[in-house]
Amino acid sequence: MTVYIQSVGMTKFGKAENSTLKDLMLQAAHEALQKAPGMKIDAVYVGNFMGGSLANQEILGAIVANDLGLGYIPTAKLEGACASGGIALRQGVLGILSGEYENVLVVGAEKMKHASTADVTQVINSAMDRDTSEKHAGLTFPGFFGVLANRYFYETGASKEHLAMIALKNRENALNNPLAQFQKPTTLEEILQARHITSPLGLFDCSPTTDGAAAVVLTSKPTDIKVLASSQASGPTMMQDAIDLLSIPAIRISGEQAYAKAGVGPEDIDVVEIHDCFSMTEMLAIEELGFYPKREGWRAIAEGKTKVTGEKPVNTSGGLLSRGHPIGATGIAQIVQLVHQLRGTAPNQMAKQPRLALAQNLGGTGAYSVVHILERV
């Protein structure tokens, strides 16, 4: 059995003042279904993290099925912090691989902009193990990546400027993506001088709060896009449990498993969407996924190798940093960008149309990682 992608849909990312969580889900799903005419959907999986705590809305799977008139089909919401979307997608893939379903609708969505930063930070902290002295010390989610960044600087030749280069690259990519949240140009100087969030990370090093949704229709019927591999791993849920602070094992293992299933290596991948919840996370992910050696990613960044025009384009959508990060939607939005790249219709379309694409979606401080590899056939 092989799984293919039929179609994708995505809302504008940013502040959707007049849309509810349901509105966003339905808009993205409707767009994807319009490009899947006559296809009977057998199941729905929704990726979402804070619908209950921030929007006071659960039963998202049933709402999607009901309001789209999909019938009495099985549905579920999947939660895996910021990897909720990738995990929902993977459940859809597994549902088809098992032979149970032929066509599955996967939706990722989040509604965050109506809440205060303090409240959102508080809810995001539920993606850490709260039953520990680490939580009581006041470590936050961005704080974890700030601690990593200081250690990375200490052990390598990297500095805040290399993180800024990642943020700038992703912003430049977002400028060409009409669905991206941030479309105002910036400069290295502005990024370096921005206010501190969790030093050394500043405002531009951190992904924003975002409203948005994205959707994918998966099918067992052959199309031009094959899901070559789907893999998932878990990792330490506490910073103090890291064997190597500069390693996120869940990323490395999910990547290794995906390469093994696909029968390809990191050198074969043409275009990448990585989970840059922070600029520092993109730095570690390009190393853990085998694109560059450990503690050497900063050199590749400085040489422009991950730009659209580089040898390994990363986050041509603008990434979480500038496309935006509606938490449950992120893992699906990555797929939307990669499907467009493979079909030759993407913002920042690569000059040579890519054949192999990789998406990596992270949850928590390395608690979950999901990798999908797509192939144009």
Place this chain on the structure above:
Amino acid sequence: MKVYECCDIESVTKKIYCRECGQEITNEREVPDKGNVYSYTVIHVPPAEYAHLAPYTVALIELHNSNVKLTVRIAGEVEIGDEVELDEFVDGAYVYKKTS
């Protein structure tokens, strides 16, 4: 401070099974509270429940005579490598200070 060990993996939090050998973890030992700053961050944007503390420093400490790391809050500025010791345990948090 009590640490738990199996297969050379030491942690301040007790896990049930060892991820290396699969056996139940039974080894416990005491290590000094003192250590060195392994890395740190200054949190300027706190969650609502710690808003009154901001900005505050959270550090990862490497405890002496072990490979155990511990996440703590520290008063004042620190650098990687600084020698630190336990000051107090408040509301479930280890609060450290630089060794004078």
